Amino acid sequence: MSDKYQARPLTKQRSRITAVVFALGLGGLMGLGGLTGFSGAARADFEAGWLAYQRTDFATAFKEWQPLAEQGDARAQFNLGILYDQGKGIARDSDQAVRWWQRAAEKNMAAAQHNLASHYLAAIGGNLDFQEALRWLERAGNLGLARSQYTLGKMYGYGLGIPRNMRMAVSWMRKAADQGHQGAQYNLGKIYRDGNDLPANMAAAVYWFRRAANQGHARAQSRLSVRYARGEGVQTDNVQALFWATLAAAKGEPLAVDYVTEMRRDMSSADVALTERRAAAWKAEPEG
Amino acid sequence: MPSGIRSVFCILFFAAALSYSGGPAKASTSPQGAAQFIQWLGEQAISTLGSTNSPLAHREASVRQLMRQGFDLAFIGRFVLGRHWRKVSTDQQAHYQELFSSYILQTYSSHLGGYTGETLSITGAKPAGSKDAIVQTRIVRPSGPPIDAHWRVRAKGNQFLIIDISVEGVSMAVTQRSEFASVIKNHGFEGLLAALRARTDKMPAAN
Numbered sequence: 403m404s405d406k407y408q409a410r411p412l413t414k415q416r417s418r419i420t421a422v423v424f425a426l427g428l429g430g431l432m433g434l435g436g437l438t439g440f441s442g443a444a445r446a447d448f449e450a451g452w453l454a455y456q457r458t459d460f461a462t463a464f465k466e467w468q469p470l471a472e473q474g475d476a477r478a479q480f481n482l483g484i485l486y487d488q489g490k491g492i493a494r495d496s497d498q499a500v501r502w503w504q505r506a507a508e509k510n511m512a513a514a515q516h517n518l519a520s521h522y523l524a525a526i527g528g529n530l531d532f533q534e535a536l537r538w539l540e541r542a543g544n545l546g547l548a549r550s551q552y553t554l555g556k557m558y559g560y561g562l563g564i565p566r567n568m569r570m571a572v573s574w575m576r577k578a579a580d581q582g583h584q585g586a587q588y589n590l591g592k593i594y595r596d597g598n599d600l601p602a603n604m605a606a607a608v609y610w611f612r613r614a615a616n617q618g619h620a621r622a623q624s625r626l627s628v629r630y631a632r633g634e635g636v637q638t639d640n641v642q643a644l645f646w647a648t649l650a651a652a653k654g655e656p657l658a659v660d661y662v663t664e665m666r667r668d669m670s671s672a673d674v675a676l677t678e679r680r681a682a683a684w685k686a687e688p689e690g
Numbered sequence: 691m692p693s694g695i696r697s698v699f700c701i702l703f704f705a706a707a708l709s710y711s712g713g714p715a716k717a718s719t720s721p722q723g724a725a726q727f728i729q730w731l732g733e734q735a736i737s738t739l740g741s742t743n744s745p746l747a748h749r750e751a752s753v754r755q756l757m758r759q760g761f762d763l764a765f766i767g768r769f770v771l772g773r774h775w776r777k778v779s780t781d782q783q784a785h786y787q788e789l790f791s792s793y794i795l796q797t798y799s800s801h802l803g804g805y806t807g808e809t810l811s812i813t814g815a816k817p818a819g820s821k822d823a824i825v826q827t828r829i830v831r832p833s834g835p836p837i838d839a840h841w842r843v844r845a846k847g848n849q850f851l852i853i854d855i856s857v858e859g860v861s862m863a864v865t866q867r868s869e870f871a872s873v874i875k876n877h878g879f880e881g882l883l884a885a886l887r888a889r890t891d892k893m894p895a896a897n
């Protein structure tokens with residue numbers, strides 16, 4: 403993602419050619435600037451803006467990025483949108499944020515498409531625009547952005563702005579889950595567990611709950627614990643059930659707190675002690 | 691919301707980031723203890739953000755993580771949802787609390803760095819009701835008039851927790867309660883979750 407939109411450094415020779423072409427007034431004709439990358443100076447300006455951003459000197463970041471954004475640099479446009487959206491270095495202005503994200507989104511920058519969609523979903527002032535959100539999320543989802551794919555899965559799953567369609571929900575969730583998105587993995591687990599409009603599949607539910615649980619997703623850990631306790635999609639195993647519930651309870655998952663209390667009552671003290679040691683030593687394994 | 695008020699929110703939320711290892715819990719909240727808590731939180735937050743030895747996104751995440759311990763997020767989240775809390779499933783409640791916490795922490799924490807040079811000073815502290823204390827603060831900004839904000843703090847267990855902030859007399863929790871009710875009325879509870887997710891799941895600045 404970042405590579406795709408990184409301003410491409412030009413060789414000195416190409417910079418000179420670019421300068422000559424612009425001097426001759428042929429820049430627009432040849433499509434330079436917005437489409438073919440930026441000069442070394444523009445890249446340096448972008449980096450200066452980035453360094454200023456990192457040291458929280460947002461006013462300087464704004465000054466560096468604004469001219470680049472005006473010239474059509476998608477990353478600068480996107481970042482300018484962030485400054486406006488968060489009120490960093492400039493008065494907060496969501497109209498301006500949308501304006502800049504729109505320009506970057508039209509250049510197929512998935513992050514900008516996602517943020518633009520987020521604006522339409524954020525319901526500032528109580529109004530949502532599901533149709534605009536869907537339009538941009540689908541573009542970003544098709545470019546492979548997991549967050550957008552996950553949100554699309556939610557929208558199809560709950561019929562937000564579109565008729566509910568579980569097949570589409572699963573299709574988008576699956577794309578995000580395959581990329582390691584914890585929320586998507588957890589939601590796929592729930593869909594396979596409950597079936598909804600599709601056949602339930604407990605083994606598949608366990609698979610997806612486990613992948614999210616291994617990454618540290620507390621609700622997935624709690625649901626995986628229940629599968630072990632009930633022997634649904636997996637062989638009954640009370641030690642495993644207590645193990646996963648203990649991890650989820652440690653993160654404050656309310657149902658898991660109750661499970662732990664109940665399960666400890668019915669287990670040997672040796673099993674409880676062993677499980678607690680294993681839970682204390684456990685570490686999340688983020689995917690990717 | 692005017693940007694000035696937002697800036698105050700963000701300072702205040704940021705300042706509340708860190709756990710406080712002050713005195714033991716009491717039935718009522720000591721105004722002096724609560725004031726020290728706010729002061730100390732503010733200093734810690736500024737020092738965390740001001741360090742430049744890690745990317746800004748990581749520092750902001752660190753402060754959010756620390757902030758989590760300075761707020762009673764479960765209490766605030768439930769208050770803000772009001773009567774709708776009991777109408778939704780346990781899973782939806784858990785999902786809401788997760789998103790709401792991120793919303794509170796992320797929204798306000800992301801602002802602080804944009805207002806360098808601001809200072810927070812304690813202007814007073816008094817008891818509020820039978821359990822709480824109100825800490826009065828003033829934010830002085832490099833540009834624009836100073837802003838007064840009041841923090842409602844409650845001693846709970848062995849720590850102080852912020853349960854609301856009022857800026858210019860407007861309670862954040864009450865404002866959000868009204869806003870969320872409107873979204874639920876128009877778009878359902880999943881619409882509210884979608885809105886909260888959209889506010890907290892944006893892509894960060896790109897390099």
